[in-house]
Amino acid sequence: MSTAQVTGAGLDEGTDTGAEAEVVVADSKVGEVSQTQLMYRRFKQSKLAIVSLIVLGLLYLSALLAPFLSPNDPVQVDQAYKYAEPSSLTWSSGPAMCTVKQEIDPVNISTTYVKDCSNPIPLQFFGHGFDYKVLGLIPTDRHLIVAPEGDAKLLLFGADGQGRDIFSRTLYGGRVSLTIGLIGVAIATILGSVMGTWSGYAGGKTDTLIQRFIEVIMSIPTLPLWATMAAVLSPDMSVTKRYFLMTLILALVAWAGLARQVRGKVMSYAKSDYVSAAKSAGAKSPRIIVTHLLPNSASHIVAVSMLAIPAAIIAETTLSFLGIGMVEPAISWGVLLKDAQRIDVLQQYPWVLLPAVFVIVAVASFQLLGDGVRDAVDPYS
């Protein structure tokens, strides 16, 4: 049957033999582009989505190479740099920074920093700093840019209340904040696809039951539900355990909306002629689901999931900011922004808010990328 169809297609091109038909196929650009290629072409047209993809790539790279890019150890507490402002950069036969001296007023115990740019400290590229392992394998202490040892600390974003380098902490924070939402949504996508397909394909009582359950989850406001689940976690569990449980919590709520979308798609495809044809040809349900329904819904699922990532990132940041998501000693963007909670701190040391720029850039990029992907997979927009 199938071979007959192929030669049939060749005959339409006005050729006699299969070999010649292949030549025509190679030359012809019409009707020979796969759906994936079409989507890719369409995606490329969206400049904003491409830019977002590049920005996200850089963000993830910076998280991966955080130790190399960090001038200072992110967890090193240093009373000499309590709330130190960002280092002023100058030029002295190469990039350099001004020296900063801490002065403590003994009367009202306030610290001030005196800046001196007359004798700048040259910065070293690939200089020595704290020890780490490249990608967790090769031990080294080289960093992209550091201040020479002993003299000073290069604080690009200033320091927090315990004298820790905010720039290094922001890079390390990306490791948690950028992955927690991504993995959470990935789990939610799998769960949502399975439940959505099951619900939409099975129909009847199963469908009603699953839909009722989804309705219950969606009847609880999302952020308060996340907060409640996160607050249940024991405050003294390890960072890794908390990380995985937070991922799971994000997924356990986010799947509901995805499952609804998948169910809708599956139901509309399940009624289509080709599924009826497959059924009448004797195909079993698993085969219909795996070869007909899932590939057709796949692009839609990806698009919907992409748009769920920004919400998950914002959720992690917000919960950590409130102190019920990730907590110290973990480093995430939300944990860093917790320092910005007090208005007086924020007014005096506005640089504690700098990690927010990373949050906004990451979320906006995911949003734009998600939009680009959705437009690319939807032929009717």
Add this chain to the structure above:
Amino acid sequence: MVIWILRRLGYMVITLFLVSLLTFFIIELAPGSAVDSEISRLRAMGSTVSTQQVEALEEQYGVNDPWIVKYGKWAGGLVRGDFGMSFAYRQPVADVIWSRFGLSVALALGATIVAWGIAIPVGVYSATHRYTLADNIITLIQFIGVAIPEFLLALAVLVGAVQFGGIDVGGLFSNEYRNAPWSMDKLLDMLAHLWMPLLVISVASTAWLTRVMRANLFDVLGQQYVQTARAKGVPERKVIWKHAVRNALHPLVMTLGTTLSVIIGGEAVVSIIFNLPTTGQALLQTLIVKDTYVAATLLVMLSALLIIGNLVGDLLLMWIDPRARVLD
């Protein structure tokens, strides 16, 4: 119609029951109990707690009861309006809840109205002036609006108000009105404190709904009946507002549930930063101090708000779209 509403109310009660069950299940997963944290709090304050006292407390709160008994006690109280005592607030939960619930409803309603009030005209303008400078600026603002977490925006607004306006915007009232009886001045003072958080809460939804409106209206404007209306000489204003917008509106109404969910979540976070006494703020605060039973009650109340909002949304949809009326 009446039967339909009654049936929906019935569903509502069932959904709320299931919500309470799920909520209770989640908080029961917590290690330790509310009594444990209360005891450790008492100990931290320096008072000695004897074993008898621990047992008495555990007895009083039924710590060792089976799950379903605990749920029964909690839910039974919920139905009777007896919400128990709050460890965090040192007063009956019922006192904490009702005044807060009013403010929460007001803020949710206000934020929804603000979001729609801005999103519809701006979305219409954007869709009818696609790819002009103004449209691009609107799109840019939308993306920033969606991308900024609410707590950051609230912080920025708060700092800005203190820094440049020299005004203290936290709380619901200024100091001089806090214990004063209700008067016109007190009301004005409250509104002066409320408009900023209200705007912050509605920013994300406004931005998102503007995008939805723009996309919807653009789709509708491409349909043939719009072309027909134009062809027969209907003025452009009328074509857009009477023919097109009406049909572009109902996805907005249909997503009221999502919008409201976002607004309720935003309201909780923004209230924490602006120090407003709302249900959401109480929920997050009780969660932070692990006052879990009260948190569960508050979560059920917020869900009730969302469920009622969904019902209103469906009624609204039936009002603007005759097709929705024939369903039942």
